[in-house]
Amino acid sequence: MKKNYKAYFVDLDGTFIDQHENELSPISEQNLEIAKEINKNKHFIISTGRSNSSFVMNLAKKINSKYVICQNGAVIVDVNNNVLRFNIIExxxxxxxxxxxxxxxxxxxxxxxxxxxxxxxxxxxxxxxxxxxxxxxxxxxxxxxxxxxxxxxxxxxxxxxxxxxxxxxxxxxxxxxxxxxxxxxxxxxxxKLSSKGVGNKFICDLLQIDVKDAVHLGDSGNDICVKEENFDLVIMNNAIDSIKPYGDLIGEDYRNGGVAKTISKLEKNEY
Known part of the structure; x- marks a missing residue:
């Protein structure tokens, strides 16, 4: 996977949130800093099953993300929580x-x-x-x-x-x-029309980025659907065994800045 990715789509639970036992700081400084660094010249975008809650939106602002994919792509918002896509269950x-x-x-x-x-x-x-x-x-x-x-x-x-x-x-x-x-x-x-893959593709189209220049990091079944939209997929090493075969690459364990370690290696083409 020696690529120069233009966009990183990143799951929260079991991936970016690496110290959930710490209620005041559930995300390590290593992870926050890599997200900010990527957002200087590229795109680090939250892609989560969570809602566009105050926690999620404050996090997006903190790391300077332009967009947030929520509810597995059913709700997509910009950093000011303006709704861009809204899929409901009838x-x-x-x-x-x-x-x-x-x-x-x-x-x-x-x-x-x-x-x-x-x-x-x-x-x-x-x-x-x-x-x-x-x-x-x-x-x-x-x-x-x-x-x-x-x-x-x-x-x-x-x-x-x-x-x-x-x-x-x-x-x-x-x-x-x-x-x-x-x-x-x-x-x-x-x-049926909602998935992280569909959500990621929606944002790639907005940013005019080809999906081959983007990668998704996650650890769960709601992450593997990005393969349907032809995204590269990094499965975190803490994922259950049945999920891992779907990954193009197995990244680090999410704990202790696992996302930061994984992205740093991707940026340096060390995988």
Missing amino acids: KDLTYQLKDFLERKNLNYTLNGDPVIYTNDENSVKLDRPWAKKFTKAPYSKVNLEQTVNRFLAFGLPSEDATRQLAKEIETKFPELRTHLVSMGLSLEITN
Whole structure:
């Protein structure tokens, strides 16, 4: 992969956010500095499943990114949070999907909002930093009158079971697509036209950059879809084994400035 990339699209959780246990500084100085350095002459762009929250938007400003890809490409904004692309799950589909997930007694969130809807609070055992911070509410409290871009469903015991759920959803609801995340134990569900690959391509077109001159760094199932749009893909070394074969390159472990180390090597053509 000896290329002079013009744009780096970078995932957050498990990739750029390398010290999530530090609530005041969840991203190391090494990672912040490499992002700022790239943005001086090239483009370092956040491409995440997260929403365009204050945390994400403040981060974009801090590292001088022009654009942010959120909700796996369902929501794309500029650095001032002006919406450039907005893909929704149609209203009737949101109700159908809600009923489907609840019949399976699964936990879920909407749009990255910090609420987990569940039929049993004790069943919420996902070992992810964000899950510990979210409040929990019964199914009856969910508000589907809002616009919905993304569901996140979890509660199954294994990666295989979650993969089977993904197949079932995409068969039953062909208008939707799924992405395996959280070490294979969660499933992101979006409009079929939303993916990080589609989002990255949208930004490349805005910047007039060919996709062959851009690369994506990530660690989850929602990152591998960038291959559909012909992006080079660096999979972080902390990714689950089933994800790694999709990468053009295995980068560093995300901890302790893994993104900074990986990009530095790419910039020096050391891979």
